[in-house]
Amino acid sequence: MHEFNLIQQYFTWDNPPKDISIAVGDDAAVLDLPFDLAQRKQLVTSIDTLISGVHFPENSSPRAIAHKALAVNLSDLAAMGAEPKWFTLALTLPTIDEEWLEEFSAGLKSLALQHQCFLIGGDTTRGPLSISIQVMGFVDQGRALLRSGAKVGDKLYVSGTLGDASAGLQNIQGQLTLAKDDAVFCQHKLNFPTPRLLESKKIKTIANACIDVSDGLLQDLSHILKSSKVGATLDLSGLPFSPVLRKLEHQQALQLAFSGDDYELLFTVPETKEALLLEELEGKVTCIGYITKECGNIISEIGKELSATGYNHFNDN
Numbered sequence: 216m217h218e219f220n221l222i223q224q225y226f227t228w229d230n231p232p233k234d235i236s237i238a239v240g241d242d243a244a245v246l247d248l249p250f251d252l253a254q255r256k257q258l259v260t261s262i263d264t265l266i267s268g269v270h271f272p273e274n275s276s277p278r279a280i281a282h283k284a285l286a287v288n289l290s291d292l293a294a295m296g297a298e299p300k301w302f303t304l305a306l307t308l309p310t311i312d313e314e315w316l317e318e319f320s321a322g323l324k325s326l327a328l329q330h331q332c333f334l335i336g337g338d339t340t341r342g343p344l345s346i347s348i349q350v351m352g353f354v355d356q357g358r359a360l361l362r363s364g365a366k367v368g369d370k371l372y373v374s375g376t377l378g379d380a381s382a383g384l385q386n387i388q389g390q391l392t393l394a395k396d397d398a399v400f401c402q403h404k405l406n407f408p409t410p411r412l413l414e415s416k417k418i419k420t421i422a423n424a425c426i427d428v429s430d431g432l433l434q435d436l437s438h439i440l441k442s443s444k445v446g447a448t449l450d451l452s453g454l455p456f457s458p459v460l461r462k463l464e465h466q467q468a469l470q471l472a473f474s475g476d477d478y479e480l481l482f483t484v485p486e487t488k489e490a491l492l493l494e495e496l497e498g499k500v501t502c503i504g505y506i507t508k509e510c511g512n513i514i515s516e517i518g519k520e521l522s523a524t525g526y527n528h529f530n531d532n
């Protein structure tokens with residue numbers, strides 16, 4: 216199969232939205248921007264690369280790889296309070312395997328169309344399997360949710376549950392033994408993270424600061440704290456855990472929550488807006504602490520200092 220046919224067959228989607236003049240098939244994409252002066256918008260863009268053997272096991276299903284590659288990017292837009300619009304895909308493939316491509320493109324399209332995020336172009340090369348996706352979306356002028364907006368006294372919230380994906384990974388790696396159904400649940404959380412775009416839509420006018428939890432709770436929290444020049448007290452006994460993690464020792468569940476790959480939103484909310492938040496998202500978000508003035512410092516509810524560790528690609532230890 217020739218590269219052009221591959222692009223035509225798997226990555227040229229029908230019925231593009233009307234703001235796309237030219238998508239896949241020319242030298243570049245041409246897009247209409249929402250330049251409505253009464254409602255000024257800003258473009259928000261982010262890119263993430265997934266490399267086989269680093270970000271997913273070599274034998275992962277193509278559907279899972281596609282889902283995760285797009286989901287982690289959509290999660291970044293969610294963390295900015297942005298609404299996704301378009302994405303590009305740079306795909307490096309060792310061989311042309313049509314069955315693999317069929318599944319990959321189906322997984323990609325399914326998540327993309329669920330969030331009205333359309334594939335507008337990309338690049339296809341030969342080499343070790345790697346997927347780079349760049350997403351583009353919009354926020355209202357000046358309304359992007361930043362890491363730097365947390366204020367002393369804000370409550371700290373997280374969406375969903377923490378640590379499930381890491382439990383799934385440790386189970387695959389043989390470091391943790393889960394019962395069969397529990398392993399299926401955790402591996403699903405690892406392979407098919409849900410970008411929290413619905414939650415993002417609700418919190419974007421409520422939260423002061425936001426980040427997505429990709430590298431572990433403490434590490435990502437410390438990014439908010441450093442950017443905002445504040446500290447936090449974390450209620451470790453009140454972290455949201457799934458029924459599967461609640462079966463483990465609490466210490467072990469905590470370590471999993473500190474390990475990453477959750478793609479939940481971690482955000483701060485002024486006390487005056489807490490009721491509004493819970494009106495919108497009761498049961499979907501959990502208060503896990505509050506913001507203090509000690510810059511960069513994270514302490515537990517019993518006064519224990521917590522260090523910001525998490526996943527670091529350049530750390531060999």
Ligand code: ADP
Binds near residue numbers: 241305334336337338
């Ligand atoms: P060029 O040689 O001009 O870079 P390409 O052959 O790389 O052209 O791409 C041709 C068209 O196909 C372009 O519109 C490009 O955006 C699109 N394209 C290439 N690879 C992909 C891909 N993996 N997914 C989506 N679109 C792609």
Ligand code: MG
Binds near residue numbers: 337338339
């Ligand atoms: Mg090209």
